Every structure is written in C-alpha cells, then in structure tokens.
Amino acid sequence: MKRITGFLLLCFCFIRLSAQSMEEELPKTMNEGTLIGAGISHVKDTYLSPFNYSGWGIRILNERMKIIGHGKGNFSLQQIINVDISSTKNPAENVNDFGAFVDYSLGYHYQFDVSPAFRVLTGISTHLLGGFIYNTRNGNNPLSAKIDIDLGISMIVLWNFRINKLPLTLRYQGELPFSGVFFSPEYGVSYYEMFNIGNLSDVVTFNSFHNKFALKNYITVDIPIHSSILRLGYLNSLYYSDTKNIETRIISNSFIIGWVKEFIPLGSKRIKYKNKIRSSYY
Numbered sequence: 001m002k003r004i005t006g007f008l009l010l011c012f013c014f015i016r017l018s019a020q021s022m023e024e025e026l027p028k029t030m031n032e033g034t035l036i037g038a039g040i041s042h043v044k045d046t047y048l049s050p051f052n053y054s055g056w057g058i059r060i061l062n063e064r065m066k067i068i069g070h071g072k073g074n075f076s077l078q079q080i081i082n083v084d085i086s087s088t089k090n091p092a093e094n095v096n097d098f099g100a101f102v103d104y105s106l107g108y109h110y111q112f113d114v115s116p117a118f119r120v121l122t123g124i125s126t127h128l129l130g131g132f133i134y135n136t137r138n139g140n141n142p143l144s145a146k147i148d149i150d151l152g153i154s155m156i157v158l159w160n161f162r163i164n165k166l167p168l169t170l171r172y173q174g175e176l177p178f179s180g181v182f183f184s185p186e187y188g189v190s191y192y193e194m195f196n197i198g199n200l201s202d203v204v205t206f207n208s209f210h211n212k213f214a215l216k217n218y219i220t221v222d223i224p225i226h227s228s229i230l231r232l233g234y235l236n237s238l239y240y241s242d243t244k245n246i247e248t249r250i251i252s253n254s255f256i257i258g259w260v261k262e263f264i265p266l267g268s269k270r271i272k273y274k275n276k277i278r279s280s281y282y
Helices: 002-025 191-197
Strands: 030-045 053-067 075-089 096-115 118-135 143-163 166-183 204-207 212-225 228-243 246-264
Touching (some): 030 075, 030 096, 053 096, 053 246, 096 143, 204 228
Antiparallel strands (some): 075 096, 096 118, 118 143, 166 204, 166 212, 212 228, 228 246
C-alpha cells in the first residue's frame, strides 16, 4: 500500500512539474494596432499670439503591447507612437496656426487579474514629444518649438464581456506625467538670437505640476470581425504649460479607428481572438 501511495504521489509530482514546464514554455504574444483619427483641436501659445485658435486635427497612432519575461508573465511593455497634425484659426478666422507633433511613450506595467474578465495594469511610462506650432501672420517669430521628456504614471483597465455571443474588450488608459524637462525660451527671445547668435542660456526648464500639466485619456473597444479585430476609440489629450511668461495650451479630442492583430513575435504566427495563452491584452 505504501508503494502504491508513493508511486501515485510521484506521478502526481511529475504531472504537476510537467504542467508547470509547459506553462513556462507557452509563447508570449504581442498585440499591435494601427489607427487613424480625426477630431477637434484647440491651441494657444502666447509666444506666437495671445488668442485661442480652434480647428481640426488628424492623427496616426501605432500601439504595441507584449508580455516580458519578468514576474512570471505579469509584466508587460507598451509602446505608442503618435503623429498629430492640426490646422486652427484665430477667433476672427483670418490667421492660421499649423501644428505638427510626434510623441513616443514607453510604458512598463504590472498586470493584476482581478477576475477572468477584468484586468488592471499599473506602472510607469516615459514620454518624448517633439514638434512645433507655426503662425502664418508672424514675421520675426513665426514658429514655437516643443521638445519634452517626461516620466509619468500609467494605468490601463481591461474588461472582457459579451453582447449576445459577440466577445468585446473595453479599455481605458490614462497617462499623467509628473516630472521632466522641456524646451522653453524666454518670452520675446527670437529663434534667430538663440541659434544664430548663440543665446541659448536657460532654454531648458525643469517641469512638474507647478508649471506643466499633461494628461491623456484613451478609451477603446475591440470588436472581432471574422479573423480580424476592429478597434474603435476616443483619445483626449490635454497639454498645459506656463513658464517664463509663455503660456501654452494644446487640447485635442479625436475619434479613432483601426485594425489590431495579436501574434507570436518570433514566428509572426497570428493567434485567434481571446486566446488566453499568455495573451498580452485579452
């Protein structure tokens, strides 16, 4: 009897270890989406003009999320590249501001599986922004450049649910920078003085909540259509800075649409929607 009990215990341990080994060898997936969006933009930069400008904006966004090999598959890495172009007018509608920005964010999250259908990701993110606002009226100082490097907090909430038999994934994501540096010249100093004469003293400014506030709210829903996934969403971006007598406000609200795929990166093998094998998103 003792031999049978020992043999069964040995078999149980072997099966358990084999299952753990198979679980560790399960492939890690990557979730990638490319989206386009359009909406309304509001711009104010007192280096160029004291007025608020309003108009339209378009954006192209690429997002990638993957599980990384730390914390037993509970950590994920997210990259977002966003190109934002806008054309706005002053209240009299006789002067234009043109804006063009590229920003890149890299987020490192820990994933909490609250329930089989509900997941919360919290972590930190780094953010790089580069671009400009160009005013068509100004002669001497027609352009205001923006260069920012930030460290912030990031949170993602994922909810898997069904409407009838259709599986859906709803996502909310918020990003809030709390510290960094950004390019900011003194009010009235022209770019000719800075880059031709060399008057570059005090153009880099430390930023935190006392002189800058930036927030992104990102809401999306993923809808499976045959073997593809359609992503619909809304992106709200707020940017405010006030330093050296220069006030900048950039507010945009965009509706976005695009296609998503989840695959195993090494073999580029696409997997089915809601496959729970180390899924990075679902």
